[in-house]
Amino acid sequence: MLSWLSIVRLGLVQSCLGAIVVLSTSTFNRLMVVELALPAVLPGFLVALHYGIQISRPYWGSRSDNGGARTRWILVGMAALAMGGLGAAIGVVLLESFFAVGLFVSVVSYALIGLGVGASGTSLLALLATATHPDRRAAAATITWLMMIAGIAITATVAGGFLDPYSPLRLLEVVACVTGGALGVTFLAVVGIERSVAQVLADSPAKAAPLPFRQALHVVWQEACARIFTIFVFVSMTAYFMQELILEPYAGLVFGFTPGASTSLSGAQNGGVFAGMLAVGVLASGFRLGSLRGWVIAGCLGSALVLWVLAALGQTGASAGSVMLAVVALGVFNGMFAVAAIGLMMALAGAGRVAREGTRMGLWGASQAIAAGFGGFAGALGVDLFRMFTDDASAFGVVFVLEGCLFFASAAMALTLIGGRASAQQSVVLAGE
Numbered sequence: 001m002l003s004w005l006s007i008v009r010l011g012l013v014q015s016c017l018g019a020i021v022v023l024s025t026s027t028f029n030r031l032m033v034v035e036l037a038l039p040a041v042l043p044g045f046l047v048a049l050h051y052g053i054q055i056s057r058p059y060w061g062s063r064s065d066n067g068g069a070r071t072r073w074i075l076v077g078m079a080a081l082a083m084g085g086l087g088a089a090i091g092v093v094l095l096e097s098f099f100a101v102g103l104f105v106s107v108v109s110y111a112l113i114g115l116g117v118g119a120s121g122t123s124l125l126a127l128l129a130t131a132t133h134p135d136r137r138a139a140a141a142t143i144t145w146l147m148m149i150a151g152i153a154i155t156a157t158v159a160g161g162f163l164d165p166y167s168p169l170r171l172l173e174v175v176a177c178v179t180g181g182a183l184g185v186t187f188l189a190v191v192g193i194e195r196s197v198a199q200v201l202a203d204s205p206a207k208a209a210p211l212p213f214r215q216a217l218h219v220v221w222q223e224a225c226a227r228i229f230t231i232f233v234f235v236s237m238t239a240y241f242m243q244e245l246i247l248e249p250y251a252g253l254v255f256g257f258t259p260g261a262s263t264s265l266s267g268a269q270n271g272g273v274f275a276g277m278l279a280v281g282v283l284a285s286g287f288r289l290g291s292l293r294g295w296v297i298a299g300c301l302g303s304a305l306v307l308w309v310l311a312a313l314g315q316t317g318a319s320a321g322s323v324m325l326a327v328v329a330l331g332v333f334n335g336m337f338a339v340a341a342i343g344l345m346m347a348l349a350g351a352g353r354v355a356r357e358g359t360r361m362g363l364w365g366a367s368q369a370i371a372a373g374f375g376g377f378a379g380a381l382g383v384d385l386f387r388m389f390t391d392d393a394s395a396f397g398v399v400f401v402l403e404g405c406l407f408f409a410s411a412a413m414a415l416t417l418i419g420g421r422a423s424a425q426q427s428v429v430l431a432g433e
Contacts, residue, residue: 001133002140002197011144012189013074013124015151016182017117020085022152023175024050024113027159031092035166038095042103046088046110048377053114054369060119061126061362062216070123070130070358071190077120078186082179084112089175093168120186122365125342126358129349131197135285138292141343142281149274216359225417226360229348232413233367236300236341239406240334241375242399243307246383247327250396254314255323265327272331277339279332284340292344293414299337300411306330307404314393337407348417379403 002010029043064073087109094102132140155178162174211219220226251257251265276299283289290298306329313322345364349357379399386395 002128002131002136002193004136006193006196007128007132007136007140007143008147009189009193010124010128011147013078013120013186014144014148015154016078016186016189017081017121018148018151019155019178019182020081021050021113021117022155023085023159023178024088024110026156027163028088028092031166031171032095036092036096046106048373049107050110050114050117051369051373053111054118055366056115057118057122057365057369058217058359058362059213061122061358061360061365062211062213062356063119064123064126064358065216065356066211069194070127071194073123074120074127074190075187077116077118077123078183079116080112081116081120082183084109084114084116085179086172086175087112089171093172096168118362118365118369122358122362125346125365126349126361127194129346129357129361132346134347135288137285137346138295138340138343139281139285141339141346142277142285145339145342146274146277146281149270211356216356217363220356220359220363225348226363228413228417229345230363230367232410232417233341233345233364234371235406235413236337236410237368237371238375238378239303239403239410240338241372242379242382242403242406243330244376245380246396246399249383250310250314250400251323251327253392254396255318255320257320257323261320265324268324269327269331269334272328273335273338274331276332276335276337278335280336280339280343284343292340292347293417295336295340296344297411297414299333299335299340300407300414302333303330303337304404304407304411306333307400307407311397311400311404314397 025047029047032038032043060073060077064070087105091102091106091109094105096102128140128144159174159178163170247269248257248266251261257265280295284292284295306326310323310326310330313326345361349360382399382402383395386398389395390398
């Protein structure tokens with residue numbers, strides 16, 4: 001089984017993934033809209049493209065199942081991600097003077113980013129699912145996701161500092177350092193890990209009879225547990241991302257938050273997410289308090305309750321302090337749900353008639369990626385539509401209520417997973433944490 005040191009090393013890969021992705025979703029977005037004065041729909045399309053490309057995750061998971069070595073696909077994916085990140089920076093530079101060429105380079109680069117995240121991230125999670133002891137899964141999920149958040153935060157802060165004063169050459173230098181460094185750290189982080197757990201992996205998909213992608217996906221989809229969990233991931237992650245684009249506008253339009261105050265509100269929410277993730281890791285693994293699915297249900301129900309409270313606050317003229325407390329609580333429950341869901345995903349990946357961890361992880365990762373793009377779009381579109389017929393507070397409130405209902409439905413789906421619809425083998429896995 002993976003040692004704690006090996007889990008931390010794999011967490012470094014997650015940090016590298018986050019470090020490159022944050023450049024594409026944040027830094028390049030700002031440069032296109034502000035410095036280049038391009039329509040916001042352009043970076044929005046490119047980010048949506050990188051999410052959409054991740055529908056290929058089941059394919060990459062199946063390839064890692066059949067290929068005999070997940071490390072290979074982690075490295076191949078990271079190489080594609082690094083090339084995509086550097087190419088996207090080149091695309092930003094070209095957009096200013098050669099728009100058509102820059103757009104072509106950007107589209108290709110963001111497609112590479114999506115492929116790289118899909119190949120590397122799916123294979124990494126499959127390796128964790130295969131070789132992590134059940135008692136360590138909650139902690140492993142917490143460690144890897146907190147390290148990803150750390151990679152995002154550190155890159156955003158350090159790269160942002162080096163980008164000032166901005167110039168195209170400085171942008172390329174900074175991005176080259178980030179992408180090259182991420183590729184180097186990934187290689188050092190994963191080298192030798194699979195060999196160290198070779199005995200554990202002896203019965204893993206690397207040793208299973210290879211299956212064509214379509215057949216492997218069909219086999220996995222026939223499993224009741226895999227189907228239910230795929231739908232659960234889509235519904236719950238749609239709810240999770242619906243608030244992403246509307247929470248700060250809600251604070252500004254309904255409660256009069258200044259731009260600085262709404263930014264602080266977002267920071268407070270992320271702090272709550274961090275605390276919720278840490279709580280699950282410590283309590284579930286360190287103190288054996290509750291099961292992963294229990295934490296998932298608690299996170300979903302808590303998120304639903306707080307969203308309904310947020311909707312009500314807009315109708316009562318509540319104070320800014322009340323809104324801040326509610327948003328922090330929302331972050332805590334979101335963090336509890338997210339990290340427990342990842343841990344549960346790792347536990348369920350090995351369940352089923354045929355050991356196809358990579359294919360299952362890919363299927364659920366694709367569902368998550370689609371939900372991320374759809375949820376953010378649906379939340380923003382819903383607010384725009386409802387504002388045509390009612391006041392701001394009511395428009396945002398309706399969306400928050402609907403989002404809470406999705407979280408409530410997600411909790412019901414998690415209960416269904418516990419309720420025994422899976423096969424006998426799956427039920428043993430579900431009951432075993």
